[in-house]
Structures are given as structure tokens and as C-alpha cells.
Amino acid sequence: MDLYEHQARELFEEHGIVVPxxxxxxxxxxxxxxxxxxxxxxxxxxxxxxxxxxxxxxxxxxxxxxxxxxxxxxxxxxxxxxxxxxxxxxxQPVDIEEEFYVSYVLDRAAGCFLAIASAEGGMDIEEVAATRPEAVARVPVDPAEGVTSATAARIAEAAGLPPQTVDVLVRLWEVLVREDALLVEVNPLARTRDGRITALDGKVTLDDNATFRQARWGTEHSTHHDPLEAAAAAKGIDYVKLDGEVGIIGNGAGLVMSTLDVVAGRGARPANFLDIGGGASAQVMADGLSVVLSDPSVKSVLVNVFGGITACDAVADGIVRALDTVRLTKPLVVRLDGNNAARGRAVLDAYAHPLVEQATTMDGAAERAARLATTP
Ligand SMILES: Nc1ncnc2c1ncn2[C@@H]1O[C@H](COP(=O)(O)OP(=O)(O)O)[C@@H](O)[C@H]1O
Ligand SMILES: [Mg+2]
Missing domain, CATH: 3.30.1490.20 (ATP-grasp fold, A domain)
Structure with missing residues (x-):
């Protein structure tokens, strides 16, 4: 979740960084x-x-x-x-002499943080990075060690920033750690005519997993721009809107991602990612179905569940109870496998909803859902 500039400014100020x-x-x-x-x-x-x-x-x-x-x-x-x-x-306006760029960002691939800094900050940093990458210093930061004055001095030197920025670099790291941020960026960090270092613009991205510790920002800073994503998030569902026409519901992020791949392999495009998680209750299934069905681009829905701790008959019960509260308007293909799959299938057979059909394999289910979504 991204903070607004004025919120980032407030954090910088609290951590002793000079701001207007x-x-x-x-x-x-x-x-x-x-x-x-x-x-x-x-x-x-x-x-x-x-x-x-x-x-x-x-x-x-x-x-x-x-x-x-x-x-x-x-x-x-x-x-x-x-x-x-x-x-x-x-x-308050400041008299800018020079504009620098500084940021810390989580580098997931490298498993560490990265300090990115440049003496050529301001509005065109993306262009600088693209055309003259040597003007942008990238210094790995060991998360356990953090940014000490010595690290900050190395970052400043690598980027050609004046020594007065060392203190800001240390404090900015404190913002990242104390505020549970994944990114903190100051662009421009300005040197004023009277030689002071001031943060004129700030971007802070907080780690959603730390929301419980950062209650002061409330949910106002939610990054869900898509109304369906916002609705799903409000119900505590992991949902990501995509561009296709096959609605997808599954349990476990890995299985859901594989399901997206298999549907794409059958010539249709997934309309979303939706993971109902481990404890797939009827309520969660109902919430998930209602979110997916309210996406107007969805032409068919594929439910792909591998029963583990939550057995397939419980999932099937969930679907049946969900369909009592959510009116099904599009074909629903269900594939149940794993723990108690036979009982789960029997539950759905007995329910005999005209728009619900079952498939025994993941490939078969994807094939069927893709066909239903792509044939007029
Ligand atoms: N308080 C300020 N005093 C003087 N100039 C400023 C101030 N805030 C911003 N600017 C100037 O405006 C430019 C753009 O503002 P900025 O806050 O960085 O917005 P954005 O990055 O979204 O374009 C800055 O690079 C800086 O030159
Ligand atoms: Mg800026």
C-alpha cells in the first residue's frame, strides 16, 4: 500500500529528515x-x-x-x-541548488535491500536510469546489518552525493525499518542555496503484512484501485483482477496459479486469480463466487479444489450453500480431487444445478471452462 506524499513527509519529519x-x-x-x-x-x-x-x-x-x-x-x-x-x-518553496535521488527498495530476487542513489535526481530519474545507468548507483544493503553511517557514506560516495546526505541516508533507512516499508524514495532530495539537505518529495510503500502494526494509516491507503479487488479485500479474499473471461477459484496460491496456466493453455484467458485458502468455508466460497460473478467479463467459472485438510465434501457443501445465496448466472465447472473427492462429487450430483457441471481432471475442467467461455 502506497502512502500519499504528505503522509510520507510526515514520517520523514518524525524521523528527523528535514522537510518543508x-x-x-x-x-x-x-x-x-x-x-x-x-x-x-x-x-x-x-x-x-x-x-x-x-x-x-x-x-x-x-x-x-x-x-x-x-x-x-x-x-x-x-x-x-x-x-x-x-x-x-x-x-514552503525552497531555493534548489541541486536535486538528488535516493531510495531503498526490497530486492526480492537477491534477498536483500538495495540502495539506489543518483546525483541527478528530479523529475527525469527514469530517463537517467535508462540512458545513463552509470549515473545511478545501486548498493546492496544487508537487512540484518542495515544502513550504518559507514554504509551510508559508501552509498553517498558511489552516487556522488555530498557528505551532508549521509545523515539523511541513515534516517531514511530507519523510516523503512520502523514503518514496515518495502520502499522509501526521496526524489528530489534537494541541496538548497543555503547548503541544507531537504526532502522535497517522498514515496513510501508499506508492507501489507504489517498493517496490524501500522494502524494509524487505517485502510485509507489501500492499493486496490480495482473496485472488485477492493470488494474482495474487504471480505478478506485474495483476489487479483485479470483481463480474461474464465473466472477462477481454487484453494492454495500454487494450485490457483497452475489453474491460470492450464486455462491459458486451452486458448482462453483467466479473468482473475482467487485463492479461497485452506479453510474454504461455505461463506468464503459464497463471497468468492459473488466477487467472480460480478465481473461482467466472466463467461464461465472454474472451481478447482484439491481437498487436503479441508475435505472435498466440505467444499461441495460450501458450493451448494453459496448457490443458495448467490444467483448463478454463468456456467460453473467444478473439479474436486483429493480428500473425500467422491463424496464431494456426490453432493454436487445430488444438487443437480443446471448450470453446474463436474470434471474429473484439472485439464478436462480447464478445457471445458475455456470452451464455455469462448463459444458464443
Ligand atoms: N517545496 C518545494 N520547493 C521548491 N521546489 C519544489 C518543491 N517541491 C517540489 N518542487 C519541484 O517540483 C518538482 C516536482 O515535484 P515532485 O514533488 O518531485 O513531484 P513529482 O515527482 O510527482 O513530479 C521537483 O523536482 C522540484 O523541482
Ligand atoms: Mg518527485
Whole structure:
């Protein structure tokens, strides 16, 4: 889950990183008041969870409170890469001498964190990375050791950053660890005319697995942009929306991913990933089915369950009870195998719903669901 810039700014400030004074509002009139409090001249910044706001016109300098109100009025409601601007942050402007880029990111493949830093920060860091990768330093960080002053000094040196940035690099690492972040990024980290190092823009991605420890952000920062994903998340279901037409429900992430592959191998495209998990109760099945069926691009649904601790007859009961509450509007292909598969199949046979059919193998089930989804 990504935080807004103003939330990242708040965290930086708490960890002793210098940031400009700033306030947030959703009203142009209040923007005028805030600008007055901040000294008149302000930078007005769209608060959306995406980068490139400057280039999109979502960052504006206002010379006085009246201009701040106008700029806020212009930016509020703007669309930036599909994100509607609901709030703006007004910040004190700083005199920028140089702009740097610094970030820590989890490198899953290497099993460590990576410090990425460049003396050429600002709005075009992606371009710098693409055209002149040597200008971007990448320094592995041992998660157990963390970023000590010595590590920070190495990062700064590798990227050609001035020694005053060492302290910020250490504090930024503290933000990552203490706040359970997977990514912290400052771009630009500015050196001002008077020689101070200030974080002018921040991005923080928190680890969803640590939500229970980071209650202050609530669920407001949920990264589920898709309404179906948001609905599934609200029910505690692992659901990812995809572009296809075969709805998929399975138990266990590995089996579900294999099911997506097998469906794709049969010439259809999966409409989603949905893992009902180990304890697949009737309620979970009902919730899962209702999410999948409310996707208008779904033409058929494939339920692929390998009974383990949760036996297939319990899953079949779950499907039957789910169909009491969810009206089935599309064909449902069910493949049950593993623990108590025969009893599970008998339950569904006895239920004899006209839109429910069974397959005995995963391949057969995928073939059937793909055909149902692709033949008009
Ligand atoms: N408080 C500020 N004072 C002066 N310039 C700023 C300030 N905040 C941002 N800027 C300038 O605006 C540019 C873009 O803003 P930024 O917050 O980085 O948004 P984004 O990365 O989404 O484009 C920065 O590179 C910086 O040059
Ligand atoms: Mg930026």
C-alpha cells in the first residue's frame, strides 16, 4: 500500500529528515489561508498515489495566497494518470541548488535491500536510469546489518552525493525499518542555496503484512484501485483482477496459479486469480463466487479444489450453500480431487444445478471452462 506524499513527509519529519513546512486541504479557500500561514509563496502539489505529477501539471508555484487559491482550484479535480486529485498539499518553496535521488527498495530476487542513489535526481530519474545507468548507483544493503553511517557514506560516495546526505541516508533507512516499508524514495532530495539537505518529495510503500502494526494509516491507503479487488479485500479474499473471461477459484496460491496456466493453455484467458485458502468455508466460497460473478467479463467459472485438510465434501457443501445465496448466472465447472473427492462429487450430483457441471481432471475442467467461455 502506497502512502500519499504528505503522509510520507510526515514520517520523514518524525524521523528527523528535514522537510518543508506543509499542510493539506481539499478546499481552494483553505489553500489561501494555508498559504498565508506558510508565508505567502507556496508550492501547490496534487496528492495522488502516482509519480510524474510535476510533468502532468500537478505541481504549481504560487506567488501569494490569492494565487495559491487559484492554483489549488486548478489542480483539485485534475486527472493524473487515472487518479483524480482530491487533496492538495501546500508547501514552503525552497531555493534548489541541486536535486538528488535516493531510495531503498526490497530486492526480492537477491534477498536483500538495495540502495539506489543518483546525483541527478528530479523529475527525469527514469530517463537517467535508462540512458545513463552509470549515473545511478545501486548498493546492496544487508537487512540484518542495515544502513550504518559507514554504509551510508559508501552509498553517498558511489552516487556522488555530498557528505551532508549521509545523515539523511541513515534516517531514511530507519523510516523503512520502523514503518514496515518495502520502499522509501526521496526524489528530489534537494541541496538548497543555503547548503541544507531537504526532502522535497517522498514515496513510501508499506508492507501489507504489517498493517496490524501500522494502524494509524487505517485502510485509507489501500492499493486496490480495482473496485472488485477492493470488494474482495474487504471480505478478506485474495483476489487479483485479470483481463480474461474464465473466472477462477481454487484453494492454495500454487494450485490457483497452475489453474491460470492450464486455462491459458486451452486458448482462453483467466479473468482473475482467487485463492479461497485452506479453510474454504461455505461463506468464503459464497463471497468468492459473488466477487467472480460480478465481473461482467466472466463467461464461465472454474472451481478447482484439491481437498487436503479441508475435505472435498466440505467444499461441495460450501458450493451448494453459496448457490443458495448467490444467483448463478454463468456456467460453473467444478473439479474436486483429493480428500473425500467422491463424496464431494456426490453432493454436487445430488444438487443437480443446471448450470453446474463436474470434471474429473484439472485439464478436462480447464478445457471445458475455456470452451464455455469462448463459444458464443
Ligand atoms: N517545496 C518545494 N520547493 C521548491 N521546489 C519544489 C518543491 N517541491 C517540489 N518542487 C519541484 O517540483 C518538482 C516536482 O515535484 P515532485 O514533488 O518531485 O513531484 P513529482 O515527482 O510527482 O513530479 C521537483 O523536482 C522540484 O523541482
Ligand atoms: Mg518527485
Amino acid at each position: 513546512r506543509a499542510e493539506v486541504t481539499d478546499s481552494p479557500r483553505q489553500a489561501r489561508e494555508i498559504a498565508r500561514r506558510l508565508g505567502g509563496r507556496v508550492v501547490v502539489k496534487a496528492q495522488v498515489r502516482t509519480g510524474g505529477r510535476g510533468k502532468a501539471g500537478g505541481v504549481g508555484l504560487a506567488a501569494d495566497p490569492a494565487a495559491a487559491e487559484l492554483t489549488a482550484r486548478r489542480i483539485l479535480g485534475m486527472d493524473i494518470k487515472g487518479h483524480t486529485v482530491g487533496t492538495v498539499m501546500l508547501a
